[in-house]
Amino acid sequence: MSAIATIVGKDLRQRMRDKSFLIIGIVAPLVLAVVLATVGGDAFAGRVEIKMQIIDETGEFAGPLLAGLEEAGLTGVTLGESELLARSAVQDGDLSAALIIPKGFLTALSDPSQPARILVLKRPDAPIAASVAQAVADRLVLDVNFDRLAQASVRVAGGGLDLDLSSPTQDSRIDLKPIGTETRVLDGVTYLSIGMATFFLFFAVQGGVMSILEERRQHTMQRMLAAPVSRSSVMIAKFLSAGVGGLVSILVMAAATSLMLGAKWGSLLGVILLATAGVLVALTLGAAVGGLAKNVDQGQQFGAIMATVLGLIGGAFFPVSQGPPSLRLLSKVSPHFWLLRGFGANTVSPDPLWPTGWDFWGSVIVLLGMSGALAGIGYTGRAKLTGLGR
Amino acid sequence: MILECKSIRKRFGDHTVVDDVSFYIAPGETYGLLGPNGAGKTTTISIVCGLLGKDGGEVLIKGQQMNTGTVSLRSAIGYVPQEIALYPELSARENLVFFGRLQGFKGPQLKRRVDEVLDVIGLADRADDLVAEFSGGMTRRLNIGVGMTHRPELLILDEPTVGVDPQSRNAILGAVERLATEGMAVLYTTHYMEEAERLCNRVGIIDHGSVIAEGTQRDLVRQIGQLDRVTIESPGALSPLVEQIEALTFVSTASAKEGQLRVLLRDGGRNLTRILHLFEDNDVEVRGVQIDVPDLEAVFLHLTGRALRD
Numbered sequence: 081m082s083a084i085a086t087i088v089g090k091d092l093r094q095r096m097r098d099k100s101f102l103i104i105g106i107v108a109p110l111v112l113a114v115v116l117a118t119v120g121g122d123a124f125a126g127r128v129e130i131k132m133q134i135i136d137e138t139g140e141f142a143g144p145l146l147a148g149l150e151e152a153g154l155t156g157v158t159l160g161e162s163e164l165l166a167r168s169a170v171q172d173g174d175l176s177a178a179l180i181i182p183k184g185f186l187t188a189l190s191d192p193s194q195p196a197r198i199l200v201l202k203r204p205d206a207p208i209a210a211s212v213a214q215a216v217a218d219r220l221v222l223d224v225n226f227d228r229l230a231q232a233s234v235r236v237a238g239g240g241l242d243l244d245l246s247s248p249t250q251d252s253r254i255d256l257k258p259i260g261t262e263t264r265v266l267d268g269v270t271y272l273s274i275g276m277a278t279f280f281l282f283f284a285v286q287g288g289v290m291s292i293l294e295e296r297r298q299h300t301m302q303r304m305l306a307a308p309v310s311r312s313s314v315m316i317a318k319f320l321s322a323g324v325g326g327l328v329s330i331l332v333m334a335a336a337t338s339l340m341l342g343a344k345w346g347s348l349l350g351v352i353l354l355a356t357a358g359v360l361v362a363l364t365l366g367a368a369v370g371g372l373a374k375n376v377d378q379g380q381q382f383g384a385i386m387a388t389v390l391g392l393i394g395g396a397f398f399p400v401s402q403g404p405p406s407l408r409l410l411s412k413v414s415p416h417f418w419l420l421r422g423f424g425a426n427t428v429s430p431d432p433l434w435p436t437g438w439d440f441w442g443s444v445i446v447l448l449g450m451s452g453a454l455a456g457i458g459y460t461g462r463a464k465l466t467g468l469g470r
Numbered sequence: 471m472i473l474e475c476k477s478i479r480k481r482f483g484d485h486t487v488v489d490d491v492s493f494y495i496a497p498g499e500t501y502g503l504l505g506p507n508g509a510g511k512t513t514t515i516s517i518v519c520g521l522l523g524k525d526g527g528e529v530l531i532k533g534q535q536m537n538t539g540t541v542s543l544r545s546a547i548g549y550v551p552q553e554i555a556l557y558p559e560l561s562a563r564e565n566l567v568f569f570g571r572l573q574g575f576k577g578p579q580l581k582r583r584v585d586e587v588l589d590v591i592g593l594a595d596r597a598d599d600l601v602a603e604f605s606g607g608m609t610r611r612l613n614i615g616v617g618m619t620h621r622p623e624l625l626i627l628d629e630p631t632v633g634v635d636p637q638s639r640n641a642i643l644g645a646v647e648r649l650a651t652e653g654m655a656v657l658y659t660t661h662y663m664e665e666a667e668r669l670c671n672r673v674g675i676i677d678h679g680s681v682i683a684e685g686t687q688r689d690l691v692r693q694i695g696q697l698d699r700v701t702i703e704s705p706g707a708l709s710p711l712v713e714q715i716e717a718l719t720f721v722s723t724a725s726a727k728e729g730q731l732r733v734l735l736r737d738g739g740r741n742l743t744r745i746l747h748l749f750e751d752n753d754v755e756v757r758g759v760q761i762d763v764p765d766l767e768a769v770f771l772h773l774t775g776r777a778l779r780d
Contacts, residue, residue, distance in 0.1 A: 082571070083572055299555035303551060309572055
């Protein structure tokens with residue numbers, strides 16, 4: 081036990097003196113979280129600012145439309161005076177898009193022979209605003225057509241229902257809010273904070289595991305193993321120090337982003353449990369990768385590639401729930417996906433102290449399963465990791 | 471005996487790197503394992519230290535079996551690898567303290583030992599400097615110091631002077647001599663014949679994984695009959711001369727190879743002129759002459775047909 085403590089102490093002292101650990105483990109994720117939250121945090125939080133104008137020549141639709149868009153998280157949408165001015169503003173780049181509802185649009189509601197037309201002005205370099213404007217227009221036209229169909233149906237049936245179709249229905253309020261269980265439950269800042277922390281956690285932990293290969297390279301591993309210390313003690317100590325480094329990294333990130341950015345990590349116990357499970361996966365992944373590597377450089381390259389790919393497909397940078405079905409399926413092999421899912425569940429857990437719910441505990445179980453499988457792979461390559469044969 | 475190696479063998483795939491190696495070291499004795507690079511010295515040492523498994527034979531430390539899983543016997547050994555095995559981002563003192571703790575030392579006893587070692591290796595005034603800032607000679611000295619922090623009964627030094635400046639080499643050899651006089655057994659591998667001659671009570675000559683000769687320097691020299699070795703360089707035809715030279719009564723053997731005539735003979739200094747007369751009589755040009763009195767280098771050359779540093 082004393083030997084393990086001695087090695088862990090030495091490793092931590094080395095890591096504290098090694099600026100790369102501080103950069104990878106703490107500074108880089110923190111800076112990236114701050115930068116991404118500043119640049120795109122509103123989008124992650126469901127608030128998107130677009131420079132769009134609505135020119136409602138009927139005077140009937142603008143009010144409900146603005147309210148609907150604001151409720152959906154779209155800001156920056158204003159009322160315009162005329163098509164001419166809007167067209168000029170879009171051309172000059174003062175506006176990203178404009179939606180013109182002509183006078184005839186209201187007539188089209190009661191007269192099916194009249195075409196229901198809405199004009200959408202878009203800038204090609206503002207695809208998001210263009211898409212939003214187009215979606216709003218499509219929805220309005222769809223509503224008109226739906227009302228016409230209902231009206232026709234009533235006529236065909238010979239019914240005497242008196243439908244009031246002269247004014248926009250409540251359905252014209254556009255609902256763009258995310259729904260369903262697959263959608264993100266984290267606000268933008270929290271999502272980015274957790275994403276960056278889990279992404280760099282793998283780099284921080286694997287840096288520690290790769291120090292085993294580094295000890296091989298600088299021959300200190302042989303020297304340690306020539307001392308009256310068992311091989312298992314040396315390996316336990318090396319993994320322990322790598323794990324402690326990872327835990328410190330994620331806990332510092334949780335504390336810093338909570339205080340500086342207002343990120344919500346949920347219960348501390350939940351954070352510690354998930355972070356520990358994540359560290360175990362990172363450790364065993366590092367061991368598996370290290371066992372395959374010929375030297376420390378190759379090990380670091382393999383580790384970096386694995387951490388980056390898993391982070392990307394696991395949703396560390398963007399919510400995979402908004403991606404295509406194939407990505408959503410693929411993301412489930414990434415520990416980052418389960419970490420984000422678990423952390424998401426932890427933030428909304430009704431018990432502030434004890435995390436509850438299948439999303440949390442299921443994620444912990446999956447992560448432990450992953451680390452078990454990776455540990456098996458790492459165990460087969462243990463002799464290669466220490467560089468010493470039997 | 472502090473160390474007994476009995477017929478140890480090690481193979482890597484189809485290649486036998488240590489083949490039936492046996493030797494022993496008594497307490498207080500300095501034993502040299504002398505051989506060229508790739509002879510099997512480091513592999514032998516790795517097996518002795520329990521870092522590498524063996525395919526046959528046995529290693530006994532103080533009469534007890536030493537294997538890769540044996541932990542308790544390791545405190546009897548101080549291992550100094552050929553390569554610098556230190557943490558550059560730690561200071562000299564921190565390196566010594568770390569490895570001293572792994573040996574079970576702690577508290578004032580550890581501090582006292584570390585200070586003593588720093589004095590012995592001449593780094594007391596640089597104790598708190600990072601190893602990364604040290605010169606090659608200083609790191610070499612610290613590399614050795616780490617191996618002796620716990621006062622081992624057997625100090626194993628694997629080519630400790632490779633790449634060291636003459637001043638540091640002398641300091642290292644002096645330190646090893648002092649340890650030997652204090653009663654520490656030393657296993658010293660080198661391919662520098664002069665180091666083995668200076669330090670070692672007994673020498674084992676190892677080549678291609680086998681110990682081909684063993685004994686004191688005097689024993690080994692006696693094996694080649696205490697003959698001097700004369701090497702004559704010439705661009706001429708040497709083969710016809712070999713028979714004539716071997717016919718001389720004071721010559722033991724003569725051979726010609728790659729523009730060199732090598733002769734083992736008694737009293738080389740006095741009899742050389744008679745050999746050179748034969749060169750003159752046969753009109754063969756002489757470009758260089760070297761006389762080597764019997765030493766371990768000559769023994770190695772005699773036994774293997776190669777120089778130690780070939």
